[in-house]
Amino acid sequence: MLYLGxxxxxxxxxxxxxxxHGQPTLFPDYHNANEFRTPSVVHxxxxxxxxxxxxxxxxxxxxxxxxxxxxxxAMGEPEGVYRDHRQRHWWPQSLSALVLKKxxxxxxxxxxxxVAGALITVPANFNDAQRKATREAAQLAGLNRVKLxxxxxxxxxxxxxxxKGAEQTLFVYDLGGGTFDATVLQVGDxxxxxxxxxxxxxxxxxxxxxxxxxxxxxxYHRQHGVRPSDETTLMTxxxxxxxxxxxxxxxGKTKVAKTLVLAGKTLDFVLTRDLFHQMIDTFxxxxxxxxxxxxxxxxxxxxxxxxxxxxxGSSLLPLVPEKISRASGRPxxxxxxxxxxxxxxxxxxxxxxxxxxxxxxAKKLQSICAYDLGIRxxxxxxxxxVKVLVNKxxxxxxxxxxxxxxxxxxxxxxIIEAVQQRETDQGQEESSLGFFAxxxxxxxxxxxxxxxxxxxxxxxxxxxxxxxxxxxQMQQEMDKDSQAMDRExxxxxxxxxxxxxxx
Ligand SMILES: Nc1ncnc2c1ncn2[C@@H]1O[C@H](COP(=O)(O)OP(=O)(O)OP(=O)(O)O)[C@@H](O)[C@H]1O
Ligand SMILES: [Mg+2]
Numbered sequence: 001m002l003y004l005g006x007x008x009x010x011x012x013x014x015x016x017x018x019x020x021h022g023q024p025t026l027f028p029d030y031h032n033a034n035e036f037r038t039p040s041v042v043h044x045x046x047x048x049x050x051x052x053x054x055x056x057x058x059x060x061x062x063x064x065x066x067x068x069x070x071x072x073x074a075m076g077e078p079e080g081v082y083r084d085h086r087q088r089h090w091w092p093q094s095l096s097a098l099v100l101k102k103x104x105x106x107x108x109x110x111x112x113x114x115v116a117g118a119l120i121t122v123p124a125n126f127n128d129a130q131r132k133a134t135r136e137a138a139q140l141a142g143l144n145r146v147k148l149x150x151x152x153x154x155x156x157x158x159x160x161x162x163x164k165g166a167e168q169t170l171f172v173y174d175l176g177g178g179t180f181d182a183t184v185l186q187v188g189d190x191x192x193x194x195x196x197x198x199x200x201x202x203x204x205x206x207x208x209x210x211x212x213x214x215x216x217x218x219x220y221h222r223q224h225g226v227r228p229s230d231e232t233t234l235m236t237x238x239x240x241x242x243x244x245x246x247x248x249x250x251x252g253k254t255k256v257a258k259t260l261v262l263a264g265k266t267l268d269f270v271l272t273r274d275l276f277h278q279m280i281d282t283f284x285x286x287x288x289x290x291x292x293x294x295x296x297x298x299x300x301x302x303x304x305x306x307x308x309x310x311x312x313g314s315s316l317l318p319l320v321p322e323k324i325s326r327a328s329g330r331p332x333x334x335x336x337x338x339x340x341x342x343x344x345x346x347x348x349x350x351x352x353x354x355x356x357x358x359x360x361x362a363k364k365l366q367s368i369c370a371y372d373l374g375i376r377x378x379x380x381x382x383x384x385x386v387k388v389l390v391n392k393x394x395x396x397x398x399x400x401x402x403x404x405x406x407x408x409x410x411x412x413x414x415i416i417e418a419v420q421q422r423e424t425d426q427g428q429e430e431s432s433l434g435f436f437a438x439x440x441x442x443x444x445x446x447x448x449x450x451x452x453x454x455x456x457x458x459x460x461x462x463x464x465x466x467x468x469x470x471x472x473q474m475q476q477e478m479d480k481d482s483q484a485m486d487r488e489x490x491x492x493x494x495x496x497x498x499x500x501x502x503x
Contacts, residue, residue: 001116003356005154005348006103008096008120008134010072010178010204011313012037014342015103016349017111024158024346029053030109030503037341038103042068042095044084049499051102059239064232070206071095073178075137076129078485093133094492097140102501104141109503117145117356119348123179124150125199125370127420127431128461135460140493147355148458150367151176152183153194154347155311159338160187161350168306169195173291173324174344176312178204180287182294184305191364196298196393198290199370200424203283205245205314211279212241212271219269220262228263237262248276249318277319284319288327289425297393302328310337311344368393369455371420375402376432386419386430389453399454403468409445413477414438416451418463434481438465438474449474 005024007014014037019025029035031054038052043065050058059065068082071092080089100120107115122134131148138146152172159170167188174181180203186193216237221227228234244256248271255272295301308328310321315337325332339346354362372388379385389400404414418433440447450468455461465474 002107002111002113003349003352004107004115004118005345005350005352006100006118006120007151007154007345007348008072008099008122008137009040009344010070010176010206011040012177012341013040013099013103014038014345015107016342016345017107018349018353024161024349026342026345027103027106027110030106038099038106040069040072040096040099042071042082042090042098044082044090044499046085047502049098049501051098051501054502059235063236067235068095070178073201073206075133076127076131078488088495090495091488091492093137093489094140094496096134096137097496098499098501100137100141100143101496104143105501105503115143117147117352118143119147119149119154119352119355121149121151121154121344121348122459123174123176123199123201124152124181124183124194124197125179125201126459127371128433128459129431131458131460136489140489140496145356148460149348149351150181150183150194150197150459151344152181152197152311153185153192153365153367154345154351155309155343156183156185156187156192156347157350158343158347159307159309159336160192161347164189169300169304171291171295171302171305171308173287173308173310173315173320174312175287175310175314175317175320176204177314178206180204180290180312182287182291184294184298184300191366193364193366194368194395195300196294197368197370198294198297200287200290203287203290204312205242207283208245208280208314208317209238209241211283212244212276213237215271215275215279216241216260216262216267216269220265220267223267224265230263233263244271245276248273249316280317280319284317284323286425287320288323291324291327293423293425302330308335310335311340313341315340366395367457367459369396369398369459371422371431373453373455373461374419374421375451375453376417376419386421388421390455392422394455396455396459397457399452401450401452403448403450406440406443406445406447406449408443410443411447412440412443414440414449414465416463418453418461420461433461433463435479436463436465437477437479439477440474 005016026036043050074092082090170185172183181199183197184195257270260267373390374386374388415437421430
């Protein structure tokens with residue numbers, strides 16, 4: 001039986017399992033056995049569907065091919081983010097499903113066992129809609145037994161793997177391609193306990209690439225008086241900006257000087273490492289502000305942290321350890337950066353083996369929720385307000401109830417709006433989970449309805465209502481929006497089933 005750990009990343013996706021020697025191991029790309037990660041990029045055209053490295057290679061020669069990227073950042077938004085050759089609009093979870101299917105094809109090619117379960121990692125700061133979209137992606141890909149796992153928990157597991165010793169407090173700084181998580185965890189021989197988490201979906205390597213793109217576009221404008229805006233040119237420029245970044249972070253590199261041909265015109269440009277660092281200075285400071293908030297939420301200071309773990313590809317930006325070292329008062333060589341690209345997938349594989357088999361030695365795993373969970377009500381001043389039932393950073397699973405009363409004797413349903421929220425440096429961030437309607441069988445005035453809001457083990461929200469007098473659960477009505485969404489997903493499932501992913 002095969003249990004997989006899948007890091008479904010914004011830029012790269014990886015899949016690992018525990019090998020016969022009890023070591024976490026990555027599966028290679030079917031096409032290229034030296035490649036152990038799949039770029040999260042999809043193309044659907046007349047020749048079929050292409051995913052990952054095969055597509056990246058095609059794009060070198062045919063940059064005008066349509067492509068979907070960074071769709072992880074749009075997870076939870078029920079709308080098309082990519083239009084294929086038949087003008088079909090693909091949702092982010094369907095595109096993620098294609099990445100998962102490609103990865104599963106790789107697994108099938110190299111493993112002789114059947115997949116019996118998979119842990120898929122998500123950023124700790126993914127909200128309910130983003131988590132549910134990830135579950136839907138798994139379902140669309142035909143993966144049956146799936147659990148979600150927070151990325152920093154996976155990275156911390158890999159760090160703690162094979163490590164015996166005293167309890168310690170761990171700070172995980174996880175800066176990936178599209179998202180950033182800061183998490184404080186307690187690690188011990190008996191398990192792993194998350195204490196606080198904060199994050200941002202606006203901070204990742206993609207933003208860093210964007211700074212370089214903007215710099216080049218400004219330079220282009222200065223030299224030619226125009227700013228190219230067509231899709232193909234911008235995609236080419238993005239790839240170039242990405243390569244420039246990877247060159248500039250190499251030890252000893254002080255500048256990149258190149259002549260580019262963009263939209264039919266040549267452009268000479270020089271970017272020094274110093275200037276690059278100036279461009280991203282505020283960006284890195286912002287991630288540190290998130291760290292400060294996370295420490296505060298855990299009631300700790302840097303001095304209480306035993307180990308600072310850096311993970312995610314973008315934590316390799318030299319400014320990151322530099323600034324963390326300064327903020328934490330810890331020398332750079334004491335910051336731990338162990339296989340930052342693979343740590344999440346490895347940790348997920350270790351936990352998949354433990355969690356699905358449930359055998360002896362399974363350690364306790366305590367995750368927390370990254371958002372307050374509540375119900376929109378009318379505040380004392382008559383203005384809408386959120387009555388928070390489960391506070392952010394509460395260990396999950398967690399559930400709290402509150403009782404509402406109907407207004408009229410003939411009121412046959414009670415409708416509530418559930419909300420997730422959190423405080424960020426930009427102010428209060430709020431997302432509605434939608435309206436939930438419950439049917440009342442025997443209406444009467446001031447009928448009590450107990451609403452229970454819960455986070456399950458994977459940080460997804462479950463909402464139920466019951467009659468507190470009889471304890472009987474009330475029927476939830478499906479609203480038009482969810483019905484339309486279900487229909488849409490069914491249709492996309494048929495598109496996926498009708499596609500062959502070219503290997
Ligand atoms: N040496 C490096 N220096 C700076 N950035 C790097 C380096 N190597 C990779 N990156 C960047 O790291 C990012 C990819 O990291 P990673 O694979 O951890 O992200 P991901 O898992 O795809 O994203 P996320 O976790 O946000 O969903 C890319 O933006 C890439 O450009
Ligand atoms: Mg990642």
